[in-house]
Amino acid sequence: MNPIPTIFIGCTALILALWDGAFAGQGPDNRSKLLLNDLEIAKIIRHGPWPPIRQTDPSNRVSGNEAAVALGERLFFDTRLSANGQIACSTCHNPKLGWTDGKARAGGLERLDRNTQSLFNVSGNRWFGWAGHNDSLWAQSIGPILDEREMGVTPDRVAAILRNDPDLKRRYSDVFGTSPDLRKPMDLVVDVAKSMAAFQETIVTGRTSFDMFRDALVRGDTKAAQNYPQSAQRGAALFVGRGQCNLCHIGARFTNDEFDDAGVPYFTGPGRVDRGRFKGIQQLKSSPFNQLGRYNDAPERATGWPTRQVAQNHRTFGQFKVPSLRQLTDTAPYMHNGSLLTLRDVIDHYSNIDLDRIHSDGALILRPLNLTEQESKDLVAFLRSLSTPELK
Amino acid sequence: MIRLATLLLLVAGLCTGHPAVADETPAQKKCVPGTGIEMSSTGDAPWTVQLQLSPDDVPLNAPFAAKVTICSQLNQYPAKLAMDATMPAHKHGMNYQPSMEKIDDNQYSVNNILFHMPGIWRFEVTAYGKDKTHRYTYEVNVK
Numbered sequence: 001m002n003p004i005p006t007i008f009i010g011c012t013a014l015i016l017a018l019w020d021g022a023f024a025g026q027g028p029d030n031r032s033k034l035l036l037n038d039l040e041i042a043k044i045i046r047h048g049p050w051p052p053i054r055q056t057d058p059s060n061r062v063s064g065n066e067a068a069v070a071l072g073e074r075l076f077f078d079t080r081l082s083a084n085g086q087i088a089c090s091t092c093h094n095p096k097l098g099w100t101d102g103k104a105r106a107g108g109l110e111r112l113d114r115n116t117q118s119l120f121n122v123s124g125n126r127w128f129g130w131a132g133h134n135d136s137l138w139a140q141s142i143g144p145i146l147d148e149r150e151m152g153v154t155p156d157r158v159a160a161i162l163r164n165d166p167d168l169k170r171r172y173s174d175v176f177g178t179s180p181d182l183r184k185p186m187d188l189v190v191d192v193a194k195s196m197a198a199f200q201e202t203i204v205t206g207r208t209s210f211d212m213f214r215d216a217l218v219r220g221d222t223k224a225a226q227n228y229p230q231s232a233q234r235g236a237a238l239f240v241g242r243g244q245c246n247l248c249h250i251g252a253r254f255t256n257d258e259f260d261d262a263g264v265p266y267f268t269g270p271g272r273v274d275r276g277r278f279k280g281i282q283q284l285k286s287s288p289f290n291q292l293g294r295y296n297d298a299p300e301r302a303t304g305w306p307t308r309q310v311a312q313n314h315r316t317f318g319q320f321k322v323p324s325l326r327q328l329t330d331t332a333p334y335m336h337n338g339s340l341l342t343l344r345d346v347i348d349h350y351s352n353i354d355l356d357r358i359h360s361d362g363a364l365i366l367r368p369l370n371l372t373e374q375e376s377k378d379l380v381a382f383l384r385s386l387s388t389p390e391l392k
Numbered sequence: 393m394i395r396l397a398t399l400l401l402l403v404a405g406l407c408t409g410h411p412a413v414a415d416e417t418p419a420q421k422k423c424v425p426g427t428g429i430e431m432s433s434t435g436d437a438p439w440t441v442q443l444q445l446s447p448d449d450v451p452l453n454a455p456f457a458a459k460v461t462i463c464s465q466l467n468q469y470p471a472k473l474a475m476d477a478t479m480p481a482h483k484h485g486m487n488y489q490p491s492m493e494k495i496d497d498n499q500y501s502v503n504n505i506l507f508h509m510p511g512i513w514r515f516e517v518t519a520y521g522k523d524k525t526h527r528y529t530y531e532v533n534v535k
Contacts, residue, residue: 046535247510247511250452250453250509250510251452256453256508256509257453258453259487305455305491305503309504310487311486364481364483365482
């Protein structure tokens with residue numbers, strides 16, 4: 001009898017046994033594989049590239065000015081810009097806490113009704129604030145300084161700080177080309193805010209594992225794309241597929257910068273309701289600091305069309321800003337009132353969403369996803385992949 | 393001779409596709425087939441409506457413009473025009489009211505239209521006639 005076939009069969013069986021044994025007892029992520037189909041890939045690659053090309057704000061004449069950035073950073077951490085001398089912008093927007101404060105609801109001189117928004121990637125937003133009551137980053141920076149519930153300082157006080165601090169006076173003159181002594185107090189408040197905005201525009205998050213995955217897909221580099229964990233891949237497929245998360249969380253920043261009702265209760269206390277975008281538009285239109293006003297530095301105030309044309313209608317009641325999904329691992333808790341503590345809580349909220357809570361005027365966007373345990377974990381893995389680990 | 397002249401005019405009209413009753417007006421000359429998208433209408437609409445988009449591919453979540461041209465063989469045009477857009481699947485409209493400007497007897501420019509979600513959007517043009525309102529639609533898939 002010829003022993004060769006027997007030996008061959010035996011060796012083959014041995015090799016197969018060893019191969020199988022190498023993967024035995026391991027989970028579904030052990031083998032490299034690209035799980036997305038062509039349609040899913042086409043949707044995924046629209047969430048980039050990252051980082052975006054840096055753009056200046058035409059309505060802020062010192063946007064992108066390095067001296068203004070330095071002045072703004074200096075002022076951002078200055079507690080003198082508060083009535084009690086103890087609160088700075090950085091008190092709520094703490095760089096060590098993802099430029100938030102880690103609390104459910106913000107608190108300055110008084111506790112407020114909404115969660116502190118992170119300053120990550122604020123440059124390029126169309127609207128600012130959970131209700132979009134401001135249309136520029138510098139206008140958004142004015143509110144907390146003057147609001148008696150937050151920092152509560154007056155324009156005269158801001159003027160005094162700039163005029164009486166030799167270092168700040170010199171820096172201001174270098175940036176704005178004139179002495180603060182020659183400017184009206186409210187104009188100085190706006191200039192302070194514009195410097196702070198120039199600084200905040202530099203707070204940009206880095207590239208994430210998702211970005212590397214996305215760019216590999218663009219290049220057609222399947223081998224590199226397979227380095228992205230399979231759980232996150234499954235989460236990505238859900239995100240752009242059955243979850244329809246990409247209807248609102250679009251583009252490189254994972255937000256359309258608009259507003260929606262996500263079924264989070266907007267009662268803030270007995271008999272008190274947070275009207276969200278509905279009131280935000282009212283505040284926006286009446287603000288002297290909006291893009292239609294004299295403080296807009298853009299030629300012919302060309303940046304003002306969103307404010308001029310924004311539609312106020314019934315469905316904006318109870319809508320809040322669609323937040324960016326980048327760097328979420330550092331910005332808990334979540335939603336406009338900070339009511340959801342973890343990313344898993346957010347996923348569970350959308351999985352079990354109560355449609356009766358949604359004030360949508362018949363708009364059919366959100367519906368309960370009824371996710372399995374694995375699907376929920378996969379979505380969390382995907383969301384985590386939109387964050388860099390650097391801050392940890 | 394008059395009959396021959398009439399016959400020749402009719403033949404000329406048939407050959408050029410234009411009614412042999414008068415020269416084309418400047419407004420009618422704007423209605424060149426294939427220039428824009430012809431919007432759909434229902435019923436006995438007396439006009440056709442052409443839509444030109446700028447850019448051609450409607451961008452997602454960024455402002456774009458449109459030119460609406462009303463085409464009429466009788467050189468009569470609606471007194472008023474309105475344009476809106478909705479997402480039929482979601483039953484909601486736009487977050488911004490576009491600005492509309494009449495630039496000619498039969499042309500309107502529409503600016504700062506913004507579609508803030510991906511999916512099917514339906515343009516809706518309403519033309520207000522003397523006695524009746526006519527509606528025209530066109531759908532586009534925004535990605």
